[in-house]
Amino acid sequence: MHKQAILLLEDDPNLGLILQEHLVMNGFETSIAVDGTEGLTAFRKGRYVLCLVDVMMPKMDGFTFAREVRRIDQAVPLMFLTAKSMKEDRIEGLKIGADDYITKPFSMEELLLRIRAVLKRSTPAIQSADTPGEFTLGSYAFLYPTRTLLRKGKSRRLTAREADLLRLLCLRRNTVLDRSEALRQLWGDDTYFNSRSMDVFISKLRRYLKADPSIEILSEHGRGFKLIAG
Numbered sequence: 689m690h691k692q693a694i695l696l697l698e699d700d701p702n703l704g705l706i707l708q709e710h711l712v713m714n715g716f717e718t719s720i721a722v723d724g725t726e727g728l729t730a731f732r733k734g735r736y737v738l739c740l741v742d743v744m745m746p747k748m749d750g751f752t753f754a755r756e757v758r759r760i761d762q763a764v765p766l767m768f769l770t771a772k773s774m775k776e777d778r779i780e781g782l783k784i785g786a787d788d789y790i791t792k793p794f795s796m797e798e799l800l801l802r803i804r805a806v807l808k809r810s811t812p813a814i815q816s817a818d819t820p821g822e823f824t825l826g827s828y829a830f831l832y833p834t835r836t837l838l839r840k841g842k843s844r845r846l847t848a849r850e851a852d853l854l855r856l857l858c859l860r861r862n863t864v865l866d867r868s869e870a871l872r873q874l875w876g877d878d879t880y881f882n883s884r885s886m887d888v889f890i891s892k893l894r895r896y897l898k899a900d901p902s903i904e905i906l907s908e909h910g911r912g913f914k915l916i917a918g
Contacts, residue, residue: 691717692737697727697753699745710796724748728756736764737807743770754784763835763845765806778881782888785847809848823858825917826900830854837896844896849874853889857915867912
C-alpha cells in the first residue's frame with residue numbers, strides 16, 4: 689500500500705528532523721523544505737496529501753507559500769505550525785485556506801491527531817442512500833462527493849471544510865442553520881476561534897456563489913445562517 693506523502697516546511701533543522709522522524713514512524717512519507725521557495729518547488733514536483741507549514745520562514749514565509757499553493761491547488765489540506773498565538777494570524781491563515789493551525793510547543797500526539805482529523809475530513813464522504821450528495825443552487829450544481837461547484841461549464845474544487853459547510857446549508861435550505869449545531873458538527877465545539885473560523889468560510893462561500901444573485905447566505909443574528917436558493 690502506497691504511503692501518504694506529507695510536505696513539511698520548517699526552517700529549524702532540529703525540529704524538522706524530529707517531526708520527519710515521527711511522521712515516518714507513523715506511516716507518512718515526509719519531505720522537508722527549509723523555506724517557502726524550496727517548499728513551492730517541491731510541491732510542484734510531488735503529490736502530497738497535506739502540507740505542514742511553519743509560518744515564520746526565510747525567503748518566503750508560510751502565508752505566502754500557502755497563497756501560492758492555493759493558486760495551484762484549491763483542495764490540498766494546509767496546516768500551519770507557528771510560535772505565534774495571535775488571533776489575527778490564525779484568521780489570516782484561514783482566509784488563505786488553511787484547514788488547521790497548531791501553536792508551538794505541541795506534542796507529537798496532538799499533531800498526529802490533528803493531521804489524521806484533517807485527512808479524514810479531506811476524504812469525500814460516502815453518501816448513504818437517503819442523504820443527497822448532489823444539490824442544485826440556482827445556476828450552480830454542487831457535487832458533494834467530489835467537492836465540486838459547477839456553473840456554466842466552469843468548476844471549482846472546494847476544500848473539505850468548505851464542502852461540509854455548504855452541504856449543511858443545502859440540507860437546511862431556506863431555513864436557519866444553527867451556528868452552534870454547525871460548529872459542533874464540523875469543528876467539534878463552539879469556541880470563539882472556531883466561530884470566527886466559520887464566519888471566514890461563510891464569506892468564502894458567498895464569494896463562490898456571487899455570480900448568481902438569486903442565491904444568498906443570510907446571517908441571522910444570534911442564531912446562525914440561512915441559505916436562500918431556488
